[in-house]
Structures are given as C-alpha cells and as structure tokens.
Amino acid sequence: MGVFERDRGSGVWWVRYTGSDGKIHRERVGSKTLAKQIYAKRKTQVREQHFVGPQRQHVLFSVTVDKYVLRKQNGWRSPALWLRCAKRWKERFGNRTLASITRADIQVRLNNSEPACLPPASIANSRF
Secondary structure, three states: OEEEEOOOOOOOEEEEEEOOOOOEEEEEEEOHHHHHHHHHHHHHHHHOOOOOOOOOOOOEHHHHHHHHHHHHHHHOOOHHHHHHHHHHHHHHHOOOEHHHOOHHHHHHHHHHOOOOOOOHHHHHHHOO
8 A cells, every 4th residue: 555656757646555345446646745645535534434436337248349349340350250259248248237247257158158259160170
C-alpha cells in the first residue's frame, strides 16, 4: 500500500491500497501532495468500513465481443474462423455480464464441449 510515481519523473502519482474486500485498488491521482491525502482518506474509509470501491459497469459479454471483432477484424488472416469463434462464445455467454463470468465457467465450456473455434473436420481428426 502506498503512494508511488508509476513512471519516474512523470509527475503523475498513483495510490495503491487494499480495500475491505481484500482486493488491491489503484487510483491515478496527480500531484504527490494530493496522492498522500487521497491515500490517507482511503485508509480511513477502509478502516471504518465506508469504502465501497470503484463502481463496475455492467457490460454484456456480447457487446464486448462485438466491439473486439470490429476493432480487430481488418488485421485477421482468417476472419471466418474468428467470426465463427466469436459466434460460439456469444451463444454461451452472450446475455451475461463480464463480471459474472468466472474462470470455472470458461473451463467447463472448454472441457465439456467441442473446441469453440475449430472447424468440424479438425475436431473429428483430433479424436483419433
């Protein structure tokens, strides 16, 4: 926990602290004096159980995948493969928020079904 300058000499100071939930939080603050004040304030809030932490936005998985595809599509060597992969992942997690998807959910998807991005011929050949 503390106050630090991420890029030395930049003049931009950050605060790092552990919230009451046990998670590490970082905030970009600005000047060193302000960073010290914010750090003391956050420590007090955590101690008094008043700290809530930054509010997460509830972004749907499908929206994130669509934005990713639009941003990366032009650089792909085989867009059809990636679009098929995106479609299959959206079928599984499309209506859920990003925060609600856990590693266990992804692992279940990978273990219990056919590989998400491979064409059927590759799946058939990999089982021998």
